[in-house]
Amino acid sequence: MPNLTIYLLRNVVRTPTDALAQKAEHYVIAEGEKQLGDLYVAPRPEKSPAWASLFAEYVDINKLGKVRSTGALLIVRIKGRFFAITFGQGRFILSQDVIEERFGLLVTLNSLESDALRSVDKRTFDAVDQNSRVQVGQTSGAPEFGIDIERDLIKGIVGYPKDAARLGRRLAGTDSLTVSMGVSLTGLKPLLRRYLKAFQSTAYKTHFSWIDQIHQVRKKGHLADTLNGLLIEKLNLARADGGLVDGCWMAVPDVLDWAEIAGFRFSQKTKDGMMMDMHFPGFMESLKEDDVLSIELLKMRSAYAVNDDHHEVQHWSVYKCIHCELDHEERSYLLSGGQWFEVNKSFVKTVDEFFDGLPKYVEPLLEYKHENEGAYNKALVASDPVKWAPMDAKPIAVGGIYDKVEFCDVYGIDKEMLHVKRYGGSNVLGHLFNQGLVSGQLLRDHKDYVKLANKHLPVSHRLQDDTKIPRDVSAFKIIFAIISQSDEPELHIPFFARVALKNVHKQLESIGFTNIMLAKVSCEPGFKKLLKLKPTKNKLRSRRNPSQSAFSMTAKQQSLKPSGLSSYPALTPPDNQTSDPPPPRRHSPHPPDQTRTAAGTRACSRRSR
Numbered sequence: 001m002p003n004l005t006i007y008l009l010r011n012v013v014r015t016p017t018d019a020l021a022q023k024a025e026h027y028v029i030a031e032g033e034k035q036l037g038d039l040y041v042a043p044r045p046e047k048s049p050a051w052a053s054l055f056a057e058y059v060d061i062n063k064l065g066k067v068r069s070t071g072a073l074l075i076v077r078i079k080g081r082f083f084a085i086t087f088g089q090g091r092f093i094l095s096q097d098v099i100e101e102r103f104g105l106l107v108t109l110n111s112l113e114s115d116a117l118r119s120v121d122k123r124t125f126d127a128v129d130q131n132s133r134v135q136v137g138q139t140s141g142a143p144e145f146g147i148d149i150e151r152d153l154i155k156g157i158v159g160y161p162k163d164a165a166r167l168g169r170r171l172a173g174t175d176s177l178t179v180s181m182g183v184s185l186t187g188l189k190p191l192l193r194r195y196l197k198a199f200q201s202t203a204y205k206t207h208f209s210w211i212d213q214i215h216q217v218r219k220k221g222h223l224a225d226t227l228n229g230l231l232i233e234k235l236n237l238a239r240a241d242g243g244l245v246d247g248c249w250m251a252v253p254d255v256l257d258w259a260e261i262a263g264f265r266f267s268q269k270t271k272d273g274m275m276m277d278m279h280f281p282g283f284m285e286s287l288k289e290d291d292v293l294s295i296e297l298l299k300m301r302s303a304y305a306v307n308d309d310h311h312e313v314q315h316w317s318v319y320k321c322i323h324c325e326l327d328h329e330e331r332s333y334l335l336s337g338g339q340w341f342e343v344n345k346s347f348v349k350t351v352d353e354f355f356d357g358l359p360k361y362v363e364p365l366l367e368y369k370h371e372n373e374g375a376y377n378k379a380l381v382a383s384d385p386v387k388w389a390p391m392d393a394k395p396i397a398v399g400g401i402y403d404k405v406e407f408c409d410v411y412g413i414d415k416e417m418l419h420v421k422r423y424g425g426s427n428v429l430g431h432l433f434n435q436g437l438v439s440g441q442l443l444r445d446h447k448d449y450v451k452l453a454n455k456h457l458p459v460s461h462r463l464q465d466d467t468k469i470p471r472d473v474s475a476f477k478i479i480f481a482i483i484s485q486s487d488e489p490e491l492h493i494p495f496f497a498r499v500a501l502k503n504v505h506k507q508l509e510s511i512g513f514t515n516i517m518l519a520k521v522s523c524e525p526g527f528k529k530l531l532k533l534k535p536t537k538n539k540l541r542s543r544r545n546p547s548q549s550a551f552s553m554t555a556k557q558q559s560l561k562p563s564g565l566s567s568y569p570a571l572t573p574p575d576n577q578t579s580d581p582p583p584p585r586r587h588s589p590h591p592p593d594q595t596r597t598a599a600g601t602r603a604c605s606r607r608s609r
Helices: 050-055 103-111 185-200 205-212 222-240 280-286 295-300 345-357 373-383 426-445 449-454 495-510 539-544 555-559
Strands: 004-008 025-031 034-043 070-078 081-088 112-124 130-140 152-161 170-173 177-180 214-216 248-250 263-265 302-306 312-317 322-328 331-336 339-343 388-390 410-412 416-422 477-484 515-522
Touching: 004 103, 004 185, 025 185, 034 185, 070 185, 081 185, 103 112, 103 152, 103 170, 103 177, 103 185, 103 205, 112 170, 112 205, 130 152, 152 214, 222 248, 222 280, 222 295, 222 322, 222 331, 222 339, 248 280, 263 280, 295 312, 331 345, 331 495, 339 345, 345 495, 373 388, 373 410, 373 416, 416 426, 426 449, 426 477, 426 495, 495 515
Parallel strands: 416 477, 477 515
Antiparallel strands: 004 081, 004 177, 025 034, 034 070, 070 081, 112 130, 112 152, 152 170, 170 177, 214 339, 248 322, 263 302, 302 312, 322 331, 331 339, 388 410, 410 416
16 A cells, blocks of 8 residues: 555544535445445546647647546544545645644654654744755654754654554654555554544653644644634724734835835835835725725735835735734734744743843934935944944955855944844844854954954954954944834834844853843834825926925825824925925826935834834
């Protein structure tokens, strides 16, 4: 018999037909009066093989033969639970909503010795999320696979069970269980009973308890549907409150070159202008009155990053930009990058305690009201050139795998290595933390790093070139400064960003850094509420009064006055301009000309960031 792929079905399945996703021919499999299971078959029509089209101009493709794939699904009842075994394309017959999550993974872990692993599929939450499969030449324990229990999500495991005669020669577990074992249909029920017993066991907690710290929720499963429903409930409440919501927020999901990004919007219409950042108030404002919030709408609608000319640089589905943290049935769940995760409450508590206890940089930093991070860094240095020295965009060629790195963005006279980044998702902030880690490691261990850094520093800020390796770095302060538009005094970052920061902090401490801090860079209040409109192409008006600019606001924006969020005020022009806006053109549908100012975008505060 070939390898078996086995699923355990959730308790909601009462009859075999409850598990079907499509119509299929039904056959009762029985031996005498004893029913063994229900077989569902979905044959597909014959067709030419995919490669046949390559020869269509030279050969009658009908002469090249036909192929047909057939799917089959066998459903077997064991002790009040149903199992599904798929053959060929049979997985398409099975409804994804009824699959018991992690069944195969737990059966495999409960059936193995702790040193009998052969392959591990994992996802590592780091500066850039990594999906990898690690295989070894011989069975080994978890440490040999380089598993970091705080950063790695285990998606699948392959190993050899202790009782191969009764469980199979090899087990591969994810949501499904794939087993290598010769078995007849009459021997199938006893085998499934053993797998059900293994699934219900807690033996894995002895050696693999860390597997429960975090796991991925099946995207098309019942739990994901429930969590998405809770998300929509929260967003409907936010919609009634001007977009403000606790526990959910929006952030850029990918690392961006912020020098190219001028702002964000939620439509492809350039006339809608742009905002400084993406946030729920802006998204809610973009909805029509008859738009009904749903997961389908969130996946269909996009958030756009645009440049100075209001042209799209990159876009994502709104759903992928949402971060949400919520509790359901005494368990903790996180939405990040379009994927739900279940996280062990004790792990959440450990991470939160670390984050809450992290020292904060208490000296005041310049408020953000600039075009990008680079402009902010320059302004910070200009605000106090005795204290700060510029190091942004001054890469140091150290060679090796790092090639060129930045010492920091701004360096302080008191050995403060300030790394600055605009708020974003876990990947964005993970990238920031990783920059601090790499620079810190090189400062301690790279022979020429100080000499190379001093080439970019003014004499007043140059480092003492201690050639003794490893260097004593205990006097240096590594400060991660995050630009946030939230009005809350404390900084809130996504859970996986907190996990990444905890890991970076641990590594930096292990090499001698004792002053690792977090800082919040607040946005200047007036700057957060500005809306940048696209300049008109009316050249005549530009020649008449090239210095004037004006901002336009919709009636909806003017009327939006949610609790805790100030309304968008009538915006004043720059100091060197008259306070009266230019008169509107009688026949022009376009807004008056607008020149870009230092405060050329708008962003709204949110509670949860």
